Amino acid sequence: MKSGIIYCSVRRQNSNYKTYRVTQKIRKSRKKGKVVQHHIIIFGIVAILGILIFGHSTTCTKLISTYYNLATIEVKRTLIVATSGSRDDIQTAVDQAVSGDIVQIPAGNFDFDGTVIVREGIHIRGEGRDSTILTKVGTEICMFRFKVLSNDPPAFSAIKLVDPEGPYAAYDIYKASVGVEMAYGCWDFRVFDCEFEGFGNAGVVAREYYGGSLVVTWWKTRGVIYNNRFIDC
Numbered sequence: 001m002k003s004g005i006i007y008c009s010v011r012r013q014n015s016n017y018k019t020y021r022v023t024q025k026i027r028k029s030r031k032k033g034k035v036v037q038h039h040i041i042i043f044g045i046v047a048i049l050g051i052l053i054f055g056h057s058t059t060c061t062k063l064i065s066t067y068y069n070l071a072t073i074e075v076k077r078t079l080i081v082a083t084s085g086s087r088d089d090i091q092t093a094v095d096q097a098v099s100g101d102i103v104q105i106p107a108g109n110f111d112f113d114g115t116v117i118v119r120e121g122i123h124i125r126g127e128g129r130d131s132t133i134l135t136k137v138g139t140e141i142c143m144f145r146f147k148v149l150s151n152d153p154p155a156f157s158a159i160k161l162v163d164p165e166g167p168y169a170a171y172d173i174y175k176a177s178v179g180v181e182m183a184y185g186c187w188d189f190r191v192f193d194c195e196f197e198g199f200g201n202a203g204v205v206a207r208e209y210y211g212g213s214l215v216v217t218w219w220k221t222r223g224v225i226y227n228n229r230f231i232d233c
């Protein structure tokens with residue numbers, strides 16, 4: 001198994017408000033593409049039937065409009081508020097969320113010991129990078145790791161993450177800390193309005209895995225990282 005990594009922060013002090021785009025290989029047979037194809041086929045069938053049966057463009061238009069109104073499914077998103085900014089409280093909130101939900105982290109300064117694992121396309125959001133501040137403690141390398149295989153794009157915003165041991169004079173594999181890692185099929189992810197300080201590896205990492213098996217081939221990653229601050233990363 002091989003891995004390809006794009007580091008999305010720069011090793012330059014006080015580089016504020018930089019915009020980065022991460023693009024990986026596009027899987028042609030993604031489910032969203034299939035859904036669009038199916039809708040195009042059904043749209044054509046409905047249009048032809050409308051013309052053959054009613055022979056009138058206005059009636060045909062109404063028929064097509066009715067089809068799409070019936071086919072539209074409203075997605076309800078739930079806001080789940082974490083008790084605090086500790087790793088355990090955030091993980092508890094994340095485990096309660098389903099794809100499309102928002103997990104809100106309250107304002108405050110919190111020690112963060114461990115790694116939050118996210119397996120759904122949810123949005124983890126703070127109260128602002130100057131208000132929600134999570135400081136890394138302990139020995140875990142990564143603070144937030146997204147392993148998402150769903151059609152809902154994950155997001156991370158309005159939070160400040162700090163590794164107090166940084167800045168590091170040189171790269172050290174045992175101190176290669178990461179703020180947020182987007183991996184394992186995070187499609188159209190967003191990381192924005194955050195601040196990352198002192199990480200030995202990178203503030204944000206976008207990672208994809210590929211190999212011989214069909215499942216691994218699907219683990220592609222693509223997204224945008226914008227309006228963030230990277231300090232001593």
